[in-house]
Amino acid sequence: MRVAWAILRKDAAVEMRSREIVYTTVFFAASCVLVFAFALVREGRAMPDAAAAILWIAVAFSGTLGLGRTFERERYTDTLRALMLAPSDRPAVYVGKLLGMLVLLAIVEAALLPLIALFFAAPITASPLWLAALLAAGTLGFASVGTLFAAMLVRARSRDVLLPVLLYPITIPVIIAGVRGTAAILQPVPDEAMARFWAALLVFFDVVFVTLSLWTFEPLMTEQ
Amino acid sequence: MTRVFAPLACLAMALFAAAPAVVANAPAEATMGLVQRIFYYHVPSAMLMFVSAVVCGTASAAYLFRRSAAADRLASAAGELVVVFGLIVLATGPLWARKAWGVWWDWDARLTSSLLLWLMFAAYLLVRRYGGPGSEKLAGAMALFGMANVPFVYVSVNYWRTLHPKTSVIMTLEPGMRSAFWFCVSAFALLYALLLALRLRLEERRAEAEALFLALDE
């Protein structure tokens, strides 16, 4: 755990110097929402459930972008190999990277929610606890798989295309659960039983994905 | 292997040639009628899609944790067959649904998760083909995640109310249907084994060719 914490602090320190990834990712997420708002809002009214769908699409897209950028930085300076050579637990490196991703996506989501509320007249304050729980569980599910695949893709050819190609089929269940759960609480009358069901499903996916990722990170990142 | 292969291939061809006749002789289903007979091809392909996904996932795990090159070849062969049999499942399903439900496609749990499984293994093939050096491990991880999806697909119809018939329907078939069904399952299983062996052979020859190339370079 200490190693994971150290990696998170290292990434945060690098990022604080330029703030490149945070700014570009948040801006990208905001432009995603704008594009969808232009496409889907007619005469001030959006399609039902559009807010939830766009929130998650923006999270998934900007998450992919953020993952790519974070690991591109490691590749550029060839520091991932150094991390791997460090005498520490490999899974701890993974956990550190995952924590960094979660922080980044939390910032993105904090910026997205007001935008969604503004453009789609979504009642995001109706049941904030469920909304936060769904977002947290969904983000963990998405980021856990994303971090694993982005770390592996560092050495692969055409990694920019392959990351979404690999990531989206695996994480579609997470996105579906997130969208349906969020849509349930953004309705005029929030349906908390429905939200609880989808949140439980998300936790279940989180468990499967995090376990699988921790289990496979070690052999996957070992160079022959 | 080649000696057993030819007679088995003949047997598979005979089974497949006989299959339409066997299916035609099976008793008609009361509510769905003729179109129910698609079931005899649809379900065996779906079964083999799952089997193949599990084979691919297990072999990938063996490759990742034991570094066995043979397991990697098996995984790559099985991964391709998931896509082939998945294509049959996803093509025959809508043809049945159009008649039975009135729609080609419905976003229910079973259909969605089968499509996802197929997508994952299509992505698996893409990584293998275009991932460049070192992509075997990446593909292995993909197959593991794909295999984790199989139980979800299998139980999805039993947990959620969906349009798709439950998996328990196989156990409640009437005798005439049951024999026709298992006939088709064995025909598909034999064909699957043969295709897997053939695909594996291709992969082995490819490894040999690569070794020859390396020898030539030196």
Next chain:
Amino acid sequence: MKRLLLALALAALVSGPVLQAWQPAPPQPGTPGDYVPIASLPQAERLPAAPFLIAAYALVWAVLVAYTWSLWRRITKLEREMKDLGRRLPKA
């Protein structure tokens, strides 16, 4: 690491029962996509079954034959290459 795994197991234990206990709401009659037995449909709305059946079976055969053929082609191509390589190797 152990603590993390423990937390994961706990999460699974919590989420499992919720998933099991959840019962879907009964379907509203007449929602689109609901299953209607063929027999209760008016005659005019029934589709002929035979074309679907034939199309499905033809598709299965087409896919399998195409795949076998592609396998066959790949194998023969590889064997040709290997023969070629084998011829070049003794010289080198």
